[in-house]
Amino acid sequence: MSRRDIDTAGSAAPDEPLLVATGLTRHFRLGGVFSRRTLHAVDNAELTIGRGEIVALAGESGSGKSTVARLLAMIYPPTSGEIRFDGRPLSSLRGRSSQLAYRAQAPMVFQDPFGSINPVYKVSHGILRSLRLHRPDLDGAARTAEAERLLTTVGLTPAQQVMERYPHEMSGGQRQRIGFAQALASRPKLIIADEPVSMLDVSIRIGLLNLMTELRDESGVSFLYITHDLASARYAADRLVVMYAGTIVEQGPIDAVLADPRHPYTRLLLATVPDPRSPLADLAGADRGEPPKVVDPVPGCRFRARCPLAQDVCASTDPVPRTTGERHTTACHVTAPAPAQSIPSRAAGAAQHKESA
Incomplete structure (x- = not known):
């Protein structure tokens, strides 16, 4: 289903x-x-x-x-x-x-941001993966644009730069916002x-x-x-x-x-x-x-x-x-x-x- x-x-x-x-x-x-x-x-x-x-x-x-x-x-x-x-x-x-x-x-958005963020990958990984899984109608360019929009929505700007960072380079509040962006990716x-x-x-x-x-x-x-x-x-x-x-x-x-x-x-x-x-x-x-x-x-x-x-x-x-x-x-x-x-x-x-x- x-x-x-x-x-x-x-x-x-x-x-x-x-x-x-x-x-x-x-x-x-x-x-x-x-x-x-x-x-x-x-x-x-x-x-x-x-x-x-x-x-x-x-x-x-x-x-x-x-x-x-x-x-x-x-x-x-x-x-x-x-x-x-x-x-x-x-x-x-x-x-x-x-x-x-x-x-x-x-x-779910967890108490510990690392519960939903893989520290090995860049910030973009989790959001793009969620978009590929739940929004198969989007092609590669559209997924990237949507990921940037979601990061902007949760207050992480400039989105293009944020996507290239690793979780350990972000503060606790920023990591929690990434968790919200990943959750929003599936609408x-x-x-x-x-x-x-x-x-x-x-x-x-x-x-x-x-x-x-x-x-x-x-x-x-x-x-x-x-x-x-x-x-x-x-x-x-x-x-x-x-x-x-x-x-x-x-x-x-x-x-x-x-x-x-x-x-x-x-x-x-x-x-x-x-x-x-x-x-x-x-x-x-x-x-x-x-x-x-x-x-x-x-x-x-x-x-x-x-x-x-x-x-x-x-x-x-x-x-x-x-x-x-x-x-x-x-x-x-x-x-x-x-x-x-x-x-x-x-x-x-x-x-x-x-x-x-």
């Missing part, structure tokens, strides 16, 4: 989400042949990504964010659940050619960006976040932006999804979630954001330890051991997501409005982020 088949066979209506994941679960068996221990990396995740939308997936290390990314990129098969992309279930894609066609539409509908700015200086991060928003606005590309930094999520994202110990605990429009966080874990994450104007800073003392191990977890809320609001029901019953605002859902037994606070809006946060940069 070709890319054209993927484009036409299951196309959803323009007003429907680009990607919908329901009941998404991924477990890993641990130990030897006779071991029954199971790592619950992701459990029953519900996720949507709209067309031309940046969705930030946030949480601390070990929460399952990167596993979700690899499930959506078809690197891992799900243990259960379904992923629909442009109206078509990914489980229906059989064979290498159809999976390759999907990955062209949903490429994707979705880019899965797994912590693309976490290894960069603050002054460089702002440029890449701006690049993501420009690509969304100008090309209509959607992004799943995986991060542990709520400040950068507030700057770039349209919606926020918060993960904890393999489960999604809260999600909704970014301004709504940050202005009125309903889950205690979201409030804990916000307490770590440097913002002297926010009274959430005094919630930092609510943290009671490390995230739980998700090997053979027992029923109940996985945040209960660290939660200052935990009740008996939290130890016996898994919380299920429920609506707590317009397009705002929370998986918590004791969800309540957050205390009065003055968290900056996304626009104010953007200005503050620029000032700090």
